[in-house]
Amino acid sequence: xxxxxxxxxxxxxxxxxxxxxxxxxxxxxxxxxxxxxxxxxxxxxxxxxxxxxxxxxxxxxxxxxxxxxxxxxxxxxxxxxxxxxxxxxxxxxxxxxxxxxxxxxxxxxxxxxxxxxxxxxxxxxxxxxxxxxxxxxxxxxx
Numbered sequence: 001x002x003x004x005x006x007x008x009x010x011x012x013x014x015x016x017x018x019x020x021x022x023x024x025x026x027x028x029x030x031x032x033x034x035x036x037x038x039x040x041x042x043x044x045x046x047x048x049x050x051x052x053x054x055x056x057x058x059x060x061x062x063x064x065x066x067x068x069x070x071x072x073x074x075x076x077x078x079x080x081x082x083x084x085x086x087x088x089x090x091x092x093x094x095x096x097x098x099x100x101x102x103x104x105x106x107x108x109x110x111x112x113x114x115x116x117x118x119x120x121x122x123x124x125x126x127x128x129x130x131x132x133x134x135x136x137x138x139x140x141x142x
Contacts, residue, residue, distance in 0.1 A: 035124075035128065036124040037117060037121040037122075037124040037125045037128075040118075040120070040121055040124075041121070045116050045117070048116050049113065049116060052109060052112055052113060052116075053109075056105065056106070056109045059105050060102055060105055060106070063098055063101055063102050063105070064102070066098055067095060067098040067099065067102070070091060070094050070095045070098065071095060073091055074088065074091040074092065074095065077091060110129065113125070114126075
């Protein structure tokens with residue numbers, strides 16, 4: 001019975017067939033929040049943003065790899081027969097520094113993205129950012 005309601009609600013709202021996620025709904029007043037700005041980009045804006053995304057990906061891929069390696073090394077330190085708390089703390093500091101670098105690059109990218117958008121697009125973009133949609137959509141799960 002609950003599954004029937006869930007199915008019914010899911011289909012009344014509409015969903016993206018590729019991702020099986022509910023589609024963005026209009027809020028009162030007819031505004032879209034979240035990803036509406038993407039749908040209104042000009043070809044010139046799309047080209048600039050694609051270039052920005054490529055540069056971001058080039059910048060963060062090595063940092064993610066370093067972070068993943070450092071996490072694996074941390075786990076090895078923790079399960080070692082001779083636990084070295086100083087080495088563990090040093091590895092944690094390294095991971096925290098890498099996360100800080102990643103955040104700086106992501107937020108510099110967000111600031112750069114805002115320079116390409118029109119004032120109307122900025123409303124949707126900023127609402128998505130403030131609602132946390134950028135974090136959920138763009139960042140991989142840990």
